[in-house]
Amino acid sequence: MSNRILVVEDEKKVASFIKRGLEEEEFQVDVAYDGEEGLYMGETNPYDLILMDIMLPKMDGLSVVKELRKRDVHTPVLCLTAKDAVEDIVSGLDAGSDDYLTKPFAFAELLARVRSLLRRGQKDRGAEIRFADLRLDPVGHKVWRGDKEIELTAKEYALMEYFMRNPNQILTRTMIAEHVWDYTFDSFTNIIDVYVNYLRKKVDRDYDKKLIHTVRGVGYVLKED
Ligand code: CA
Numbered sequence: 363m364s365n366r367i368l369v370v371e372d373e374k375k376v377a378s379f380i381k382r383g384l385e386e387e388e389f390q391v392d393v394a395y396d397g398e399e400g401l402y403m404g405e406t407n408p409y410d411l412i413l414m415d416i417m418l419p420k421m422d423g424l425s426v427v428k429e430l431r432k433r434d435v436h437t438p439v440l441c442l443t444a445k446d447a448v449e450d451i452v453s454g455l456d457a458g459s460d461d462y463l464t465k466p467f468a469f470a471e472l473l474a475r476v477r478s479l480l481r482r483g484q485k486d487r488g489a490e491i492r493f494a495d496l497r498l499d500p501v502g503h504k505v506w507r508g509d510k511e512i513e514l515t516a517k518e519y520a521l522m523e524y525f526m527r528n529p530n531q532i533l534t535r536t537m538i539a540e541h542v543w544d545y546t547f548d549s550f551t552n553i554i555d556v557y558v559n560y561l562r563k564k565v566d567r568d569y570d571k572k573l574i575h576t577v578r579g580v581g582y583v584l585k586e587d
Contacts, residue, residue: 365410365480366390370400370426371442372418376465380413383469384476397421404430409437411479413472414459416443424457431458431516436503438479442467452553458516461543491526494573494586496565498526505565512564517542521557522565525574525584534581558582 367389371377374395381391392407394400397418404412404426412430416423427439441454441462454462460482461475491498497506503519505512514522520542525533535554543553558574566572575583 366392366408367476368392368394368400368403368407368409368412368437370394370397370404370412370418370423371415372396373415376415379469380472383473387473389476395419397423397426401426401429404437405433405435411476412437412439413476414439414441416441416454424454424459427454427457427459436516438482440475440479452556455517455553456515460516460520491523493526493529493584494571496526496573498523507565507569514561514564517557518561518564521561525561525582529584532577532581532583538581 367384369377369380369384369391371380371393372395377393377395381393384391392403392409394403398420400412400414400418400423401421403409414423414427418426421429423441423443427441430437430439438461439459441459442465443454443462444465460479463472463475489500491500495508498504500523503514503516505514505519505522521538524538524541538554562572562574566574571586573584573586575585575587577583
């Protein structure tokens with residue numbers, strides 16, 4: 363079964379370059395040329411992946427991703443952006459996208475990211491995971507502590523799932539970057555700290571028993587102590 367991909371890109375040349383390249387790799391590709399069309403198509407069709415340009419007419423790519431997540435569409439999103447500042451990357455990931463690629467990019471790199479996101483989507487399926495009083499549903503992407511559901515963004519959820527699949531193990535920033543973001547580079551360590559702090563606020567702040575611990579100079583560990 364071939365994977366269906368939606369490309370949301372207003373530059374016709376870029377859109378057709380991506381479409382042609384992906385079709386040669388046996389993907390089924392649809393293209394939307396503005397944000398509103400992208401939102402409509404992304405919500406009404408069961409895509410396996412969405413490639414989302416950020417600067418789009420009618421509605422920008424980040425708003426489209428936010429809106430899709432709000433409407434409970436969890437299709438993985440790879441953002442295409444001309445920007446590479448850390449804040450822009452964080453706001454893109456915050457909006458609920460799963461990964462990003464800065465323009466211009468080599469097609470081989472795009473393809474590698476696409477394959478990686480599709481693989482991750484497939485292994486997402488599975489049984490509920492429990493640790494201490496935490497419970498995670500990998501199909502519905504939901505997390506509870508005790509009886510209380512914890513509202514997480516897509517990226518916070520991915521990080522939580524990585525912690526819960528590897529409890530009582532020290533996870534270095536490099537490991538987290540590779541598993542949750544799929545690659546490493548120096549500025550990513552800041553992003554990881556930012557995200558672990560977001561997660562702590564939601565998972566630990568209101569509870570006496572803390573579960574996410576810092577291992578100074580190394581990384582983080584999910585444990586009861
Ligand atoms: Ca554009």
